Amino acid sequence: MELLRQASWLIWKDLLLEIRRRESLVTMFFFGTLLLFVFHFAFEMPRERAPEMAPGLLWLAFLFTGTLGLTQLFQPERENHCLDALLLSPMDRAALYLAKVFFNLVLMLVVELVVLPLFWVLFNLDSWRLLPAIFMVAFLGTLGFCVLGTLFSAVTMRARARELLLPLILFPLMIPVILATIRTMEVILRSGDASEALDWLRLLLGFDVIFLTAGFLVFEWVIEA
Amino acid sequence: MERAQPELPQEKSVLHVAIRSLAKAYGLLWALREVTLELKPGDCVALLGPNGAGKTTLLKLLCGLVHPTSGAIELDGENLLGDPSRLRSLIGFLSPSEHFYENLTVAENLRFFVSLYGKRESTAEVTRILETVALDSRANEYVGSLSSGMKCRLAIAKWLLLQPKLLLLDEPYGMLDGSGVDLLEAYLRGLAGSGGIVLMASHHVSRVLALCNRALILHRGKLIFDEPKQEPWLTFQRAFGEFLPRGEQWSS
Amino acid sequence: MEKRHGRSRTILGGLTLVSVLLGLYWGLVQAPPDAYQGQLQRIMYLHIPTILTAYLSFFIVFIMSCLYLWKRDRRDDILAYSAAEIGVLFTGLTIIEGSIWGKPTWGVWWTWDARLTLTAILFLIFVGYLILRSLIEDENRGAICGAVLGIIGFLDIPLIHMSVYWWRTLHQPPSILRPDKLPWENVHPSMLIALSINFAAFLLLYFYLLSLRFHVGEMREEVKRMKLYGGA
Numbered sequence: 008m009e010l011l012r013q014a015s016w017l018i019w020k021d022l023l024l025e026i027r028r029r030e031s032l033v034t035m036f037f038f039g040t041l042l043l044f045v046f047h048f049a050f051e052m053p054r055e056r057a058p059e060m061a062p063g064l065l066w067l068a069f070l071f072t073g074t075l076g077l078t079q080l081f082q083p084e085r086e087n088h089c090l091d092a093l094l095l096s097p098m099d100r101a102a103l104y105l106a107k108v109f110f111n112l113v114l115m116l117v118v119e120l121v122v123l124p125l126f127w128v129l130f131n132l133d134s135w136r137l138l139p140a141i142f143m144v145a146f147l148g149t150l151g152f153c154v155l156g157t158l159f160s161a162v163t164m165r166a167r168a169r170e171l172l173l174p175l176i177l178f179p180l181m182i183p184v185i186l187a188t189i190r191t192m193e194v195i196l197r198s199g200d201a202s203e204a205l206d207w208l209r210l211l212l213g214f215d216v217i218f219l220t221a222g223f224l225v226f227e228w229v230i231e232a
Numbered sequence: 233m234e235r236a237q238p239e240l241p242q243e244k245s246v247l248h249v250a251i252r253s254l255a256k257a258y259g260l261l262w263a264l265r266e267v268t269l270e271l272k273p274g275d276c277v278a279l280l281g282p283n284g285a286g287k288t289t290l291l292k293l294l295c296g297l298v299h300p301t302s303g304a305i306e307l308d309g310e311n312l313l314g315d316p317s318r319l320r321s322l323i324g325f326l327s328p329s330e331h332f333y334e335n336l337t338v339a340e341n342l343r344f345f346v347s348l349y350g351k352r353e354s355t356a357e358v359t360r361i362l363e364t365v366a367l368d369s370r371a372n373e374y375v376g377s378l379s380s381g382m383k384c385r386l387a388i389a390k391w392l393l394l395q396p397k398l399l400l401l402d403e404p405y406g407m408l409d410g411s412g413v414d415l416l417e418a419y420l421r422g423l424a425g426s427g428g429i430v431l432m433a434s435h436h437v438s439r440v441l442a443l444c445n446r447a448l449i450l451h452r453g454k455l456i457f458d459e460p461k462q463e464p465w466l467t468f469q470r471a472f473g474e475f476l477p478r479g480e481q482w483s484s
Numbered sequence: 485m486e487k488r489h490g491r492s493r494t495i496l497g498g499l500t501l502v503s504v505l506l507g508l509y510w511g512l513v514q515a516p517p518d519a520y521q522g523q524l525q526r527i528m529y530l531h532i533p534t535i536l537t538a539y540l541s542f543f544i545v546f547i548m549s550c551l552y553l554w555k556r557d558r559r560d561d562i563l564a565y566s567a568a569e570i571g572v573l574f575t576g577l578t579i580i581e582g583s584i585w586g587k588p589t590w591g592v593w594w595t596w597d598a599r600l601t602l603t604a605i606l607f608l609i610f611v612g613y614l615i616l617r618s619l620i621e622d623e624n625r626g627a628i629c630g631a632v633l634g635i636i637g638f639l640d641i642p643l644i645h646m647s648v649y650w651w652r653t654l655h656q657p658p659s660i661l662r663p664d665k666l667p668w669e670n671v672h673p674s675m676l677i678a679l680s681i682n683f684a685a686f687l688l689l690y691f692y693l694l695s696l697r698f699h700v701g702e703m704r705e706e707v708k709r710m711k712l713y714g715g716a
Contacts (some may be wrong), residue, residue, distance in 0.1 A: 016344060016347045019344075020333065020336065020344050024335050028335055083335075087331065087333070088330040089331060091325075091331060092332070094297060095297065095323070095325055096348040097316070097317040097318070097320040098348040099317070155636075158632070158636070159633075162616070162629045162633065165620065166616065166619040166620045167619045167620075168619055172616060175615060176609070176615075179609045180636060180637060182644050182648070183640070183643040183647040186648070187647055190650075190651065207650070210643070210650070213643070221639065225553070225632050228553055228631075228632065229628065232622075232624060232628040232629060257712055258622075259623070260711050260712060
């Protein structure tokens with residue numbers, strides 16, 4: 008309980024800073040929208056090919072915007088030696104991990120909440136009733152992304168060229184979540200039914216659970232290193 | 233302008249610190265070599281030495297921010313690396329104009345950090361402490377808008393609230409004005425008087441020597457001097473003479 | 485002490501050389517050409533041992549990373565780092581050998597077959613490991629961060645395996661190379677012997693390289709220690 012109490016204080020702090028500094032969310036949102044335009048110039052997507060192309064494009068946009076968020080994730084802690092101040096306290100280090108996962112998850116979900124319908128509008132898709140299901144899958148995928156991304160954002164935090172390094176080591180590790188998310192979305196779009204994609208959903212869920220546990224356990228060593 | 237005296241920590245429980253052949257290397261450089269010393273309750277220790285002598289490294293090792301290359305730090309017989317979360321709440325590290333979120337207000341910063349120590353301070357408590365350090369009028373301003381002296385006062389307020397048993401200070405005098413110095417020294421005297429330990433690194437030799445009851449000198453990572461204060465202090469003058477900054481005079 | 489280590493390393497090197505030569509002889513001369521693939525199949529005598537030792541290598545990275553995080557012994561980290569380097573080397577070799585075999589067999593250098601994809605991802609993960617190590621200056625921090633990547637990267641392998649296989653089997657009909665069958669069905673005994681000898685040879689070669697690389701790491705540590713303590 009102490010863990011959750013500390014985590015909620017950390018989340019309160021991050022949300023407050025984000026509201027005041029408006030560094031991550033606005034950038035991420037406009038970058039996501041920008042990517043949709045770039046995709047539109049790069050591909051002509053006829054409506055009937057949407058089921059196979061849309062998931063990949065969408066997830067690519069989320070992946071890039073998410074990475075943008077991750078590189079900024081520990082920025083407040085880097086400034087003014089605030090990380091030292093956190094580490095001085097008897098705070099449970101896992102609380103910091105949970106708080107950062109949650110914070111990045113919130114940022115990405117807010118962006119996705121806007122970018123998903125926008126995608127449907129910009130690419131003239133008509134399968135609006137599948138949107139909630141797609142959003143749920145995106146949520147599970149985003150959770151996996153944040154769980155692993157937060158851990159490696161901390162790993163690369165004190166490395167040289169960290170903004171370049173982070174996607175380099177994160178993306179290969181993310182392949183299961185990338186594949187699972189895209190395939191689930193594809194099956195849903197094609198069949199209009201989420202139950203067809205249960206195997207992929209299970210894999211996605213398994214990934215989230217395994218790496219949340221792993222991150223929870225090893226984060227303390229990383230952040231104190 | 234005299235403000236209310238900061239209240240002294242009430243608990244009488246005490247802390248012993250034992251440092252055993254502590255060493256820290258950064259890459260190919262020793263920052264600290266084979267330092268062995270003990271800090272007893274009531275010690276108010278001046279940590280002196282030229283730039284790069286390892287003062288900050290010693291302080292950071294003592295508060296667990298840096299891990300030693302070899303050697304051990306024991307607090308009441310417990311290894312600092314063994315059960316950190318219990319021991320951490322006993323240690324304070326006052327580093328002026330650092331350690332605060334610039335886009336949180338003064339009061340928010342205090343409430344946030346105090347909450348991480350598992351304490352719940354009422355708004356009244358926070359206001360009272362801010363009055364003590366003369367920041368009550370700035371309670372709702374961002375820390376980023378404070379001057380460095382005010383940030384230093386805020387740091388004092390933080391540790392006044394948290395009441396550590398061992399307080400480490402890294403060059404606290406640089407930023408403070410006269411009343412700030414009085415405030416800090418009253419707090420440190422009170423802390424040492426009630427059985428706490430103060431270890432302060434500074435270049436303001438005469439000032440820290442007036443305050444402290446023991447002095448350490450580090451030179452190139454080695455502890456070359458460790459004595460309780462006495463009058464007159466010829467051994468200290470001899471040991472410190474060669475590091476005296478130009479223009480600064482030390483007299484007993 | 486060091487002398488004895490040096491001698492046993494020399495012996496290991498000699499054994500490696502002999503077994504590699506023996507393996508080449510069996511693979512190139514003694515074993516008959518494959519019924520379908522002809523001479524081309526002989527590259528398998530190198531290909532399979534290479535990838536298996538690469539997997540072994542990443543397993544060693546995993547074990548040593550866990551041990552390092554637990555005990556904080558510098559030597560565990562040196563061993564993990566060494567194993568990662570050699571693992572990347574062997575995985576790279578595997579991919580090259582695979583392409584050499586794939587071009588005449590499938591007519592392409594590369595295909596998105598499940599096993600190829602898995603190997604390539606593995607390669608990328610541990611290249612990332614090496615880059616991470618080179619970009620963190622502080623030694624302890626690098627060791628800890630590397631250990632975390634080593635552990636997560638290894639734990640990721642079954643998940644990548646599963647997702648990539650499902651992707652390949654659910655998404656497209658299985659390719660020429662079916663994952664559950666080796667390219668040859670009826671194996672001639674001398675083929676098996678050639679494969680075993682080569683496997684042993686690669687294991688020896690692997691441990692020889694690992695001990696050399698570990699020795700280099702230890703010497704580096706020793707030099708650092710001497711500089712640190714000598715400069716007192």
